[in-house]
Amino acid sequence: MSLPSPRWSPHLPARGALSRGAISGALLGIVSLPLPFGPVAFVALVPVLAGIDRGMRPGAAALAGFVAGCLYFGIGFGFVFFASVSGIAPSLFFFLYVPLAALLLSALFAGLAALRRASRCSSLLAAPAAWVAFEGLRSTGPIGTPWLHLAYGLSDWPPLVQSADWVGLYGVSFWVVAVNAGLVAMRVVPLRWAVGLAALLALPLLRAPIVSSPGASRPTLRVAAVQPALDESRRHVPEHFDANLRRLLALSEAALAEQPDLIVWPESAWERLPAWGEDAFLSAVANSLGTPLLTGAWRRPRGGLYWLRNSAVLAEPGHEVVVVADKVHPVAVYERAPDSVLARFLLRHRFWGGRFEPGEPSALAALRGSDGSLVPVAVLVCIDTSYPSLARELRRRGARLFVEVSNEAGTGRWSARLHARVSRFRAVETRTPLVRVANTGPSQWFDERGRLVASLPEREPRSGAHALALAGSAPPSVVLGDAPVLLAVLGSAAFTAWVSLRASRCSRNRTRQRFDPFIKGELSCSVHGLDD
Amino acid sequence: MLGSWPRRLIRFGTGFALAPLFAHPAVAIDSTGPAPAPTFYEEVVGGASVEAVGSMKGGLPSGLSVLDAEGGVEYDPLESGAEGIDWQVSLQLAPRRHERVDAVYDLVLALPLPVDDAGASAVTPQQWGIIPREGSATSSVPLVYGGEKLVLKRNVGLERAWLPMLTGATDGLPDLSGTGHQFTLWDAIVRYDPGFGDLVQGFATLRYRTASGVGAPDPGDERMVAFLIVWIPELDPAVKPYAVRLDVRAPKSP
Numbered sequence: 107m108s109l110p111s112p113r114w115s116p117h118l119p120a121r122g123a124l125s126r127g128a129i130s131g132a133l134l135g136i137v138s139l140p141l142p143f144g145p146v147a148f149v150a151l152v153p154v155l156a157g158i159d160r161g162m163r164p165g166a167a168a169l170a171g172f173v174a175g176c177l178y179f180g181i182g183f184g185f186v187f188f189a190s191v192s193g194i195a196p197s198l199f200f201f202l203y204v205p206l207a208a209l210l211l212s213a214l215f216a217g218l219a220a221l222r223r224a225s226r227c228s229s230l231l232a233a234p235a236a237w238v239a240f241e242g243l244r245s246t247g248p249i250g251t252p253w254l255h256l257a258y259g260l261s262d263w264p265p266l267v268q269s270a271d272w273v274g275l276y277g278v279s280f281w282v283v284a285v286n287a288g289l290v291a292m293r294v295v296p297l298r299w300a301v302g303l304a305a306l307l308a309l310p311l312l313r314a315p316i317v318s319s320p321g322a323s324r325p326t327l328r329v330a331a332v333q334p335a336l337d338e339s340r341r342h343v344p345e346h347f348d349a350n351l352r353r354l355l356a357l358s359e360a361a362l363a364e365q366p367d368l369i370v371w372p373e374s375a376w377e378r379l380p381a382w383g384e385d386a387f388l389s390a391v392a393n394s395l396g397t398p399l400l401t402g403a404w405r406r407p408r409g410g411l412y413w414l415r416n417s418a419v420l421a422e423p424g425h426e427v428v429v430v431a432d433k434v435h436p437v438a439v440y441e442r443a444p445d446s447v448l449a450r451f452l453l454r455h456r457f458w459g460g461r462f463e464p465g466e467p468s469a470l471a472a473l474r475g476s477d478g479s480l481v482p483v484a485v486l487v488c489i490d491t492s493y494p495s496l497a498r499e500l501r502r503r504g505a506r507l508f509v510e511v512s513n514e515a516g517t518g519r520w521s522a523r524l525h526a527r528v529s530r531f532r533a534v535e536t537r538t539p540l541v542r543v544a545n546t547g548p549s550q551w552f553d554e555r556g557r558l559v560a561s562l563p564e565r566e567p568r569s570g571a572h573a574l575a576l577a578g579s580a581p582p583s584v585v586l587g588d589a590p591v592l593l594a595v596l597g598s599a600a601f602t603a604w605v606s607l608r609a610s611r612c613s614r615n616r617t618r619q620r621f622d623p624f625i626k627g628e629l630s631c632s633v634h635g636l637d638d
Numbered sequence: 639m640l641g642s643w644p645r646r647l648i649r650f651g652t653g654f655a656l657a658p659l660f661a662h663p664a665v666a667i668d669s670t671g672p673a674p675a676p677t678f679y680e681e682v683v684g685g686a687s688v689e690a691v692g693s694m695k696g697g698l699p700s701g702l703s704v705l706d707a708e709g710g711v712e713y714d715p716l717e718s719g720a721e722g723i724d725w726q727v728s729l730q731l732a733p734r735r736h737e738r739v740d741a742v743y744d745l746v747l748a749l750p751l752p753v754d755d756a757g758a759s760a761v762t763p764q765q766w767g768i769i770p771r772e773g774s775a776t777s778s779v780p781l782v783y784g785g786e787k788l789v790l791k792r793n794v795g796l797e798r799a800w801l802p803m804l805t806g807a808t809d810g811l812p813d814l815s816g817t818g819h820q821f822t823l824w825d826a827i828v829r830y831d832p833g834f835g836d837l838v839q840g841f842a843t844l845r846y847r848t849a850s851g852v853g854a855p856d857p858g859d860e861r862m863v864a865f866l867i868v869w870i871p872e873l874d875p876a877v878k879p880y881a882v883r884l885d886v887r888a889p890k891s892p
Binding site: 349359387421423425426427 | 687688689690692698740741742744746786789791792793794795796798799800825826827829871872
């Protein structure tokens with residue numbers, strides 16, 4: 107049997123790199139849209155990786171990376187142009203973040219292209235680990251934003267992300283990029299290698315079947331979500347306080363018919379500014395409802411003079427109001443108080459509008475479940491759901507249900523759907539049911555496998571209550587954290603280095619091809635025996 | 639004080655007016671006469687909306703604007719046995735005008751109930767809430783306001799937060815130390831219902847059990863009063879909510 111030998115040019119021209127970057131960027135952008143195209147992630151990087159595999163120069167790869175990054179993040183964060191948040195903060199964020207993230211991607215692809223020069227397979231081997239490092243890097247720092255990870259693109263296909271309970275967010279992203287690299291490699295490896303590689307890459311799907319409901323025998327907590335659908339321009343305006351409160355009360359009273367164990371209002375729905383979280387009015391509201399009431403609220407921390415905290419408070423009938431969570435990661439630029447040189451510079455020039463300081467992670471709230479026992483519930487304030495380490499920490503502390511309070515009235519429906527994807531993934535990753543309560547929706551109930559139990563329609567004032575079976579024991583991703591991915595990254599780096607080193611030595615000895623097992627006929631020095 | 643009160647109401651206990659929906663007791667109610675005088679909160683907001691003069695900051699008022707009213711509170715021992723004494727406290731208030739300020743109200747009943755020597759509650763409520771009824775004692779229905787049946791529920795959180803500020807303060811609640819009773823707070827949030835009508839009227843009872851040996855409040859003690867507090871929490875805490883004073887009267891003779 108003779109397999110066709112793909113054409114290979116030692117140096118792909120920049121024009122080709124540009125188009126490959128554009129195609130990959132567009133595909134990545136599509137993955138990051140709140141549309142049912144998530145699985146495109148499995149092939150989105152193939153154009154660029156194939157180009158690198160075919161010998162794209164580092165400079166050209168950098169160009170491809172920059173183009174891909176601009177398209178990827180330009181499309182992914184395109185919702186900021188539809189935001190009704192006042193000021194230029196969203197646009198500023200976009201124009202700061204997108205080029206910076208694109209530059210990072212540019213460096214990543216250039217690095218892979220440089221590796222390719224040392225050894226053909228090393229670039230493909232290194233790609234997943236390098237991608238994960240890239241996702242981690244762009245999620246940290248003054249304007250780091252932990253959205254648009256490849257793994258999140260698959261959130262709406264729960265069977266595809268069930269391995270997240272072992273490997274976490276970055277592990278799933280690692281897998282997705284590995285599939286991309288594998289597809290490129292399969293073109294050039296022998297059939298038996300390709301079959302083996304395909305089997306290896308399909309391993310995470312063993313976690314896919316969702317047939318049982320492991321939580322069916324566990325106690326439940328019936329959580330009512332109140333979705334007032336208040337326009338951003340009407341929120342936190344004293345003239346609208348009464349009308350907003352009436353809507354919340356009316357929806358809450360409607361939800362009482364479903365006998366919830368907890369009523370939840372969205373992020374900053376309680377529009378007063380209680381000192382340290384205490385507010386007798388809120389206490390009276392909860393008492394009147396006769397049900398514990400959890401709501402987002404701004405507050406001034408004890409001893410605080412200027413900056414606020416974006417918090418969640420719990421008012422239980424017969425008890426004082428207590429703070430159960432602060433937002434730990436306020437959104438850069440438009441929400442977070444300036445905490446870096448860059449931020450202070452932007453603040454001086456009125457480009458930075460944030461006024462919320464980072465707070466403390468959730469103190470677990472104990473609520474009475476269906477069996478009468480006290481259930482530890484952790485609250486995540488809006489974008490805090492996007493931080494896997496925070497959710498893991500809360501889970502390790504005993505949380506058996508997550509409640510997320512959010513508000514995307516200002517950033518729009520697009521961002522709300524992306525946020526819902528993140529929330530869904532977090533439920534799978536931590537094997538913890540999650541209720542997302544968003545001002546403009548979608549408010550959703552996810553079980554511990556990420557299955558959508560119920561959802562309230564977007565942009566409509568609605569309320570509803572649904573019972574969720576509480577979480578069982580913590581999964582490996584919670585116990586081990588990012589350790590498996592870190593090991594995979596380090597292992598991948600070590601293996602890549604080893605292969606590169608061997609290939610380099612072999613190259614010097616003119617026997618390079620013998621040590622490059624993935625290579626088939628396209629090298630001028632063909633692998634013996636495979637073309638027969 | 640209760641001479642003008644219909645005997646049928648007195649016989650069965652109470653007439654309990656929905657406090658946040660009432661204005662000054664002295665205001666005459668005559669739909670055919672000149673325009674009625676402004677209600678308490680209409681005077682406070684001065685024609686503006688509550689939101690316009692409201693305060694977004696939290697906080698509790700440190701005093702009350704106390705108004706006397708016709709009506710009262712009566713503590714009646716119903717039955718005594720090995721398990722203790724069953725009591726019924728009956729509340730009533732003269733009909734009052736519907737408060738016309740469009741706002742969310744907290745209707746708070748400050749009601750003295752027995753405590754032990756350590757100051758801890760010495761009662762076991764037989765009801766989870768106080769449900770005002772309207773009509774007469776022989777023909778009444780639960781009071782529905784704003785589409786919801788009104789229920790006053792014990793609010794321990796509010797007691798902890800507010801009673802220390804109010805008790806013994808000028809324009810606050812009397813200090814009941816040494817009386818064997820302490821104030822408890824029962825409240826309900828109500829939203830203004832413009833379609834309710836000009837007048838509201840109702841009455842309510844609460845049953846509870848105490849250990850043997852616990853007596854009724856002394857009607858002769860001026861401190862023994864209950865208050866119906868009408869609070870618009872949106873307003874600045876400097877605005878003292880109005881409260882209707884209800885004197886404790888002697889138990890009915892069996």
